[in-house]
Amino acid sequence: MKLATQDRSFFGESFEEKLSKVKELGFEGLEIGGDVLINRFEEIKKAVNTTGVPISSICGGYRGWIGAFEEEGRKMAISDIGEILRYTAEIGAAGVIAPAAFGIFSRKxxxxxxxxxxxxxxxxxLDSLEKINVLAKEAGSILFLEPLNRYEDHMINRLEQAKSLIEQGGFSSVQVLADFFHMSxxxxxxxxxxxxENHLIGHVHLADSNRLMPGQGHIDFDSGFKALQKIGFSGFMSIECEISGDPEKSYLESAAFLKSIIIKGGGNL
Known part of the structure; x- marks a missing residue:
């Protein structure tokens, strides 16, 4: 189990600064957007080699949604994600993250x-995932399908719903993202x-019940981390949340909080 975080402005301007700061704060990887990966690829590649800190995963940075109501929006998402997957594989990141959609409809x-x-x-x-599965396989990368809560998406809200789609389609290059905020x-x-859903979980997002840093809400991370350790999860767990108070202090406290839970559960860092 490895800790990563999405990018923050206080990490610095250059990617060498960003990756160095991530390491200083106690994290092992950085999650960035697909558009950033493509537009600054050579700089990012050099910074990864210089610092030894990897790009853990790619979140967002593409047009449309794989479950968009409009066909054009769905085609753009598939095309953009396909391109991002190629860069993702080349940089050595774990995969590209995509929900069915975000904010286009809620049954609630x-x-x-x-x-x-x-x-x-x-x-x-199923049609979108079939097309992306082919692109991911060709690129040598993975799509992480992310369930969101009922107010942000009406199509995939629970891990078992994502699993059901993957298993029905037989998508070997699609895995499930488990997000503690949405799961709560x-x-x-x-x-x-x-x-x-043990054999399909490939990536994890971390945020507390109030969408702040882990440790600032009331989610039971202990039992969740023990379950991840039990299933042998060894991938990245990436911070995806808002920050309250001094950002650097919040990051240091959250890293210490998360590492203490991992160690208490018998995990390695």
């Missing part, structure tokens, strides 16, 4: 009834859900 908010049925949503997602809202038992 008016008008409550989406423009497609659940069956139609599934058909669209959608899973009955976070640890149990992790154990049940």
């Amino acid at each position: 908010l008016p008008p409550f009834t989406p423009p497609r049925t659940a069956e139609e949503d599934r058909e669209v997602l 809202m959608e899973e009955v038992n976070i640890a149990k859900s992790i154990e049940e």
Whole structure:
């Protein structure tokens, strides 16, 4: 289990500064956007070699959504993700993160009834994932399918829903992303859900119940981390949250908090 974080402005301007700062704060990788990866690829590649700190994963930085209502938006997402996957493989990052969509509809908010049925949503997602699976396989990379909470997406909210799509399609280059913030809202038992979807979890996002740094809310990270250790998860767990107070202090405290839980559970750092 390795700790990573998404980029922050206080990490510095250059990628050598950013990766050095990440290491100083106690993290082992940096998660960045796909557009940034492509536009600054040579700089990033050099910084990784200089600092020894890897790019852990790629989140966002593409147009549209794989579950977009408009066909054009879906085609753009598939095309952009395909291009990002090639750069991801070359830089040695674990994979590219994608939810079905973000913020286009919620069954818990008016008008409550989406423009497609659940069956139609599934058909669209299976088609998008089939195309991306081919692109990921060709690139030698992975797509991490991320369930979001019911207010941010209406299609994939729980780990088992993501797993069901992957297994139905037989997608060998698609895995599940387990996000503690979203799981705290959608899973009955976070640890149990992790154990049940064990062979498909490839990446983890970390945020507390209030969307702040881990340790500043009330999520039970202990049982969740023990479940990850039990299933033999050895990938990156990346901070994806808001910051309250002094950012550097928050990062140092959160890194210490997370490492103490990993060590207490018998894990290695």
